[in-house]
Amino acid sequence: MQNKVNKYLRSEMLPHIWCPGCGNGIVLGALTRAFGLLDCDQDNTVVVSGIGCSSRASGYLDFSTLHTTHGRALAFATGIKLARPELKVFVIMGDGDSTGIGGNHFIHAARRNIDLTAIIFNNSIYGMTGGQSSPLSPLNSKATTAPQGTLERPFDLPELARAAGATYVARGTTYHANMLTQLIKNGADHKGFSVVEAITACPISYGRRNKMGNGYDMLLWQKEHGIPVERARKLEPSEMEGKFAIGELHKSDAPEFTDIYERFIDEKQINHREAKKA
Amino acid sequence: MKDVAQLARLMQGNEAIVEGALAAGLRFFAGYPITPSTEISELLAERLPLYGGKFIQMEDEMASMAAIIGASLAGLKSLTATSGPGFSLKQENIGFASMAEVPCVVVNVQRHGPSTGMPTAPAQGDVMQARWGTHGDHAIIALCPASVQESYSLTVEAFNLSEKYRVPVILLTDEVIGHMRERVVLPQPGAMKVIDRKKPPTGLEKYYPYQPGEDGVPSVANFCENYRFHVTGLAHDESGFPTTNPEVVEKLINRLNDKIMEHVDDIVLSESWLTKDAEIIIVAYGAVSRSAKKTVKEARAAGLKVGLFRPITIWPFPEKEIAALSRQAHTIIVPEMNLGQLKLEVERVTSGRSKVIGVNKVNGELITPGEILDAIIKL
């Protein structure tokens, strides 16, 4: 398995830039193993990312890779996928990247149900810029720009994705790394807009300020607070207080955008030829 | 072979841009509606699918610019069209296309500003935004059509230059030219030269996507065609991966500039009209150059030696040509629908050799031939 998976990494680009205790490497590992399970064709796959610590992952992956501008990864990916629907396209983003500056692109990619697999590295903070609050920072959590704790409610990312039209929505954590691998694989197998939220630890810019301990402690926190969705559904809201469901949260079937467009082209061309004949 | 009369059509400037883009091989358009550019979107929504091409209305202008860069990297000739406010929103990703050397064409049908200004009124206020709108040093090409016919031919030229130099090219038109209807004769299919981006040789053991050729332009492959590589807006070396090595970065930024500036003779287009004996030269572009032509006629009729120089390429600026004219003309008049943006460039390259006078109007109305003539009479 390891050999099958190593080929997906640009090992000459390692070591990575991430801090000690950062969970991004675990998400990258899960993603790489998912490529292995998918037997992913490196020459027909594009990995697009935004800007942030997490978005540096595209540089470590041996595909056609595109490291874009902050928040816009999904819009670049939409151009690639619509131009060449035969390509498999993965999109890597941070929580600020995907739901702050890129929030509009996120809901519109979901609305279109375009066949992209989006993996959001959710570390609850703006990591690359040193710990400012993000739209996914929990209420009252501390950040450099929220020294007394954030006054704003966060998004529930999977709910946002589902409501906007995403047809595959899952959430995993770096503690549940095998589950995360499987969720990414299932998301990629699904035709349509797939969203996998990966809860990951930023001990330096989030954990320290919020007294959550080191990377190891934060993994244990994920273990204790991530409740498998089958169990979560049976619990009372009060019992889920402060916890979150993990697993496959939503799956549905809907026409996929680039498929619709290809059919539209075919029909238009046929009609045009017939109109010309007549 | 049809004769010219059969090929002649009455066409709007924005419509001619669409025809030119399709003739140049356009296969992908992403845009967001904005007056006075919207006709370009509307026509392409209808036309592109017939060519097997793709049209998408994105959620905003940042997304439109991003989508055309993605599609271009995937191998399709790509276009977006907008006006002032939307042009501002595209700037960050225009910089990405400069840095990552992704061919693409951006139409800006200029309207009055700043801000929402007067949406249906013409202006030429985006001359400097076209040059410096995105942050950081970078080269750019901007072309300025003055007729419907030229809206067609310069769109083809914009694609050719963008493919050849791997640079975003701005077609900087204006509301007058975009919405005006004129008689045009479109060239026969295939009559205009169409340039496609060069491709790297196949079978290279190690591929350096950003290694420049002799012309300073790299052969970046289309995605998923023979090579796997990395594209980033971060400063990068020839392998395409990020670097902060000062020497490598210095070389990169200079090359991005030089690949354009060392080819100005190939890039810069201009028109000189009755300039040979002229003592007064009008430098005008876009819609205003049409008024200026009339001014020249009237001035000549009154026995004044006046000529017109029309930059067709405004970026890079036709420095050599205007410097030469400043050796012969005592006065250069620069009428613009802004407060004197290109005038700054004219002053720079004439180095005080000629007197440079602006005729400026920012009320949403086209400058008239009489207004330019008044400036001449006042001399």
Ligand SMILES: Cc1ncc(C[n+]2csc(CCOP(=O)(O)OP(=O)(O)O)c2C)c(N)n1
């Ligand atoms: C337009 C723009 N605004 C701001 C920035 C600065 N910036 C870089 S990364 C970042 C936030 C990163 O946070 P997130 O997206 O959550 O990713 P992380 O670094 O935590 O993985 C910001 C604000 C930028 N690069 N571009």
